[in-house]
Amino acid sequence: MFTPPVRTVHTVLKPNNRSLTFDEDRFIRYSERMLEDYPHLDRSRWHRSVMSKLRQPSVHASDITQACIMTALELVTREQPDWKFVAARSLLTKLYKEAALNRSYKAYADKPYGDFLKLIRSLVTTGVYREELLLCYTPEQIRELGATIAPQCDELFDYIGLLTLRERYLAADFEGRTMELPQERYMVIAMYLMHKEPEERRVQLAKEAYWAMSNLYMTAATPTMANAGKKVAGQLSSCFIDTVDDSLEGIFDSNTAVARLSKMGGGIGVYLGKIRARGSDIRGHKNSSSGVIPWIRQLNNTAVSVDQLGTRKGAIAVYLDVFHKDILSFLDLKLNNGDERMRAHDIFHGISIPDLFMEAVEQREDWHLFCPHEVKKVMGWTDDNGRPVGLEDFFDEKLGEGTFRERYAEAVANPRLSRITLPAIDIMKRVLKSQLETGTPYMFYKDCANRSNPNQAHGVIYSSNLCTEIMQNQSPTVVEQEELVVRDGQTRIVITKVPGDFVVCNLNSIHLARAVRADVLERLIPIQVRMLDNVIDINNIEVLQAQYTNHRYRAIGLGTFGLHHLLALEGIAWESEAAVTYNDHLYEKIHYLAIQSSMALAREKGAYPLFQGSQWESGRYFEQRDYTTANRPGLYVSTEQWRKLADAVKEYGLRNAWLMAVAPNGSTSIIAGSTASVDPVYELLSYEEKTTYKIANPAPDLSEKTMWYYKTAFHIDQHWSIQMAGARQRHLDQGQSFNLYVRPDIRAVEFLALHLHAWKAGLKSTYYVRSQALTVEECEACSS
Template sequence: MLTTNTIQTVLKPNNRSLAFDVERITRYGERIMASYPHLDRERWYRGVLGKLRHSAVQAADITQASIMTALELVTKEEPDWKFVAARSLLTKLYKEAALHRNYKAYPDEPYGDFNKLIKKLVDIGVYRADLLEAYTPEQIRDLGEAINPTCDETFDYIGLLTLAERYLATDFENRTMELPQERYMIIAMYLMHREPAERRVELAKEAYWAMSNLYMTAATPTMANAGKKVAGQLSSCFIDTVDDSLEGIFDSNTDIARLSKMGGGIGVYLGKVRARGSDIRGHKNTSSGVIPWIRQLNNTAVSVDQLGTRKGAIAVYLDVFHKDILSFLDLKLNNGDERMRAHDIFHGVSFPDLYLEAVEQREEWHLFCPHQVKKIMGWKDAKGRALGLEDFYDEKQGAGEFREKYAEAVANPDLPRITLPAIDIMKRIMKSQLETGTPYMFYKDAANRANPNKGHGMIYCSNLCTEIFQNQSATVIEHEELVDKDGETRIIITKTPGDFVVCNLNSIHLARAVRANVLERLVPIQVRMLDNVIDINNIEVLQAQHTNRRYRAIGLGTFGLHHLLALEGIAWESEEAVTFNDNLYEHINYLAVKSSMGLAQEKGSYSRFKGSEWENGRYFEDRDYTTGNRPGKFVTTEQWQELAEAVRVNGMRNGWLMAVAPNGSTSIIAGSTASIDPVYELLSYEEKTTYKIANPAPDLSEKTIWYYKTAFRLDQNWSIRMASARQRHIDQGQSFNLYVRPDIRAVDFLNLHLHAWKAGMKSTYYVRSQALTVEECESCSS
């Protein structure tokens, strides 16, 4: 029997007070630890009482003591204390919601009236009125009854805390109103609210099933904003292509500012902008190059923050043959001329195969100004528009238009250039990566060869997190004119919209969904959710809205790969892991293609399906899906052949389907490992203002610990091999990090990059060193 001689009174939030009863804490402990009989209750009781040292304590203090005691007991040997802490936090949330919504929260029925919640939050302007317009009171009551409070028990403490602090709806006094399962149901209802009335409720329940069981997570913007009457939107990232004109540069900056304000992460391709020292309207040596424009973007990132919570996130890309590449690579270094630095920006480099061949063979490399190339070389497209080197790629490995045009440029004595050893640029790249984690690496030829919409455009770069690969083109201002109408004068600006890339993301929780054998049910509802985001979302930048609806691109991703491998007893550094990745991602891709084809039957194809690799069947042939005698672990050649024919006949709803994002915060909510990354530490720590929270690797046990070799101890070549096996099945890309030690030899570091390129990777994301901390992209957390 526990006793205490100190505490006499418990002060409740409704101005009531109760005599302190230690037996209440005992019963409370039994309830929150019921699923964990192996944990030492006596240690927890003593810890809680030891933190309550006054004669009168607030009820909230007891809850906090309960949480902190459980967190202090978390170790690699006893990781389940993190779930006990989560149960205490749940109790706190249940009581707060009940108090603010005026209902009683009983342990076995902690949720209140769902209909009343929606009405209340619509009335005060927190929820969108669409929810009440699309669903009848009876339907909302039905959906409320489908909410399963026991699903809250799947959260660990950090996951629940992250969900509560970042995503759950509050009133305008920041009081808890919405509970975890209500957030999932609201997202489901909102994403399905434009579906046919006869199927709307059924589809909302299916989306809720997927999210509430943590078989998947929605992207951060969707998690935070769906169903809410807020300024934010539902898409994660955008990519702009900047035109080589003063109007184009400033217009692009304005668009980027507007998207940053709405919470989007942005990639910017600057490879068309003329280099420093180039001519402007015939005046020689007058261009200041790309660096001043990047500094302007840096200021935009800092001054136009994301919904008032964090500075904007912008990545800029430049080609390795651009004349400004050397100063570009120094952008984030901490020494040198500060007028040539942009510390708040992220940067990436676009590489053709030919450059990396030159690095391997220690050959010279030539840098050109894109404006001078267009003016002197005179290359034109079918519509008579000037082309630069950036507008070509090698259609085959070792052969293609880029290397032909590059050779022509090198052979032209009238074309100015800078010539230097190719390896010297690579040395600068690796130096910057070890100091700052960037630049990102974008392998242009591989990306364009695998593009299912190559007949309609070109991919110049990736996004902020290097997982999005879609057609790009610059928006061009055609003309301005004064118009008098109804006694008023207007200035009409006419633009030709370019392909302004938008990515819409969600992700499969591999460790839960694969082991529960629910992929066949899960992927179709995920694809529908993503497709609906396209129609629901209202993007302020009209060319982005136009591109989003023209290609209807989505990014189905995954997280929890290392978690799944550990549960399956598969070592990261093994042929078994490589084969497992190959089979698993082929299966997911098959289900995604089938789902999008099914939606095309139901709702129609994306407008650019005709002329795509989907239509002509090359998408399937190039990946060896429909040819040869494949082993067919999950999908047979015959199944692929049938699907390819169905796609030809019925079309595809979405121009791109898969993209594996970093999944930082949402993988934390789901209690799993991030994205395709190995676990960082067996016991890591999340830092809060006054304390650290221990976070053991998921499902850490005597069995799984042997399969949780940590990131910096792993041979990165095995990680590259697994990524290569996956890449064939991912029509866009993957946020693939390299983990290196600070003392890595330069030749070994170079060989990792060459291995990634030769293995068919489209990009690499951060180079993570033990001595380096890098910022995550919040928007791409899915």
């Protein structure tokens, strides 16, 4: 117990127009409750600072709470990071009081939550929640689920995590008043994601999903977190990738599809490699095409004008092949100098790179740029169905040999094919310059992505998404015909399209530092995979080709975050062989459990429609990674276990065509109080800027012990990060949002060496190049 100083405040003004005499004993009890789990913190100092902020004779009750919060935040340091939890507890009391007032119930310290059934009924009636919550669960079941809610789990949040949850995700009424509390948000998500499950298992599965989220063993992606169970909200999927057909109809249809998805909160990737280059012919008219840049500028305008549910501008990434004739102007898209008519500052861009280009860079050879339209017309290549194909449709099936380099050599040797020829290193210099100035372009290593594609029998991967972790089959949607049709005396314009593979991915992520150390992966991953699979059946995507692709492949992206947090707790240095080996074994186990979970779902519900012909079915997927072909040292999974799983997959199928993708997890890792994705910690004590103040955000579980293992991003040798990423990549059937952290004064030869290392290590992509002199925007949609 501590002795408070002489107070100056005498009267407390309550929200219901009552005024009370300031009760010093009550405030001391409140202080003790806020600090009871942190005996090492200086209570007297905190109390004195709070009271110094309350010098008026009368204050509002909310002013006292705010003074408690601000004082705790001011006391956060590297040496005493736990003040962030004290601030969170003060914010919690504020949230509890607001919800109780808005929902007309009495909140007590030991029972801060109200009637869950009453909340559901009220918000369904007012149109905030979806009717399915009442239609698919009986009142008794909702009461049972409400009794499962664990208010003590709210104490897992630190201040910035709780604040983020409150500001972005908790349901409010149409007047903006807080109605939902954190654990109710998790329970509503769980109920909604499980509402189509068989009635006899529905409640238990909802409880299991709630267990996973409430203990912060995992996080759902931002679209799911924000929208699940809510009526007036966006869709639940995170990522989309479109492939644009080389036609006026295809270009404008794609722009419309992008706009419709962007308004619902989706992050968009657009592959433009099939569009003819600047100066190409149109219907035989020479030098008529304006190339890809004008269409990118249109997408840029779409990103700005079609915002995401009124909260932020759309987020769109465009990709182009490094052998496309427009690649040089494409690389200059985001630079701050030059012709503004050739710039698109609100768009993100990435380049699709074959192995042959990286070889040409390394060996200082020439590189040739072609127009995809002209390649198709002159070369006359066709696929098995007789359709014209271009260079973009091929990849090297083996490292150092394959179809792409053969076709590229044929194109180079054809004198009728126009081209631009320049040293490959000159293109790479443009890439490096843009990355240091803008953080982009992203690098997508196409051959590696396609070689390890388990569904390569059904298509080609041309590019990635906004955050470079999604890698699935793509193809353009083509307008077949447009005609006037008279039906029942009514004239209609009917447009017929052949749907392409319009990529959709659904994300959530494992909190490594909590789940691994709690030893719950075997229980956690099956419910995560089920949650993701259910999103596919629940979600209603406005763009029909995306809906069609979603059900054909049923792709999901199980990811992770908190890697540096976990390594620090385990006492493993980032720059070490131990970290590389730990990555290898850990991600192999996660991959094994993900495949096992999807196989179990296929046994229960059926395999994805295109399972036949896949490398999952043939077993090639497992052989390619040496899972079943050799006895390897492994911390978690033996070769015999892999062989049994491969046999089970062959017998029962797989529910999901792709399973794993490591997203950036920017905002949701903040909620969970951990480090983002597979990134090293940025600073031991970073700050989140608010309108009038800054919030100190220490590295998670920062202590005298972990501090030694929290070497910060710009001080880490990036080659160690690449080695770890290479070890992980073998166990990711898709990709990972992998950032490079460089200093502004990095030498060009060192910068180039990082890219060559990433390519040789088998990475399928690299995301931002982050420089201390550069601020880049995070993708909200892919946060999971």
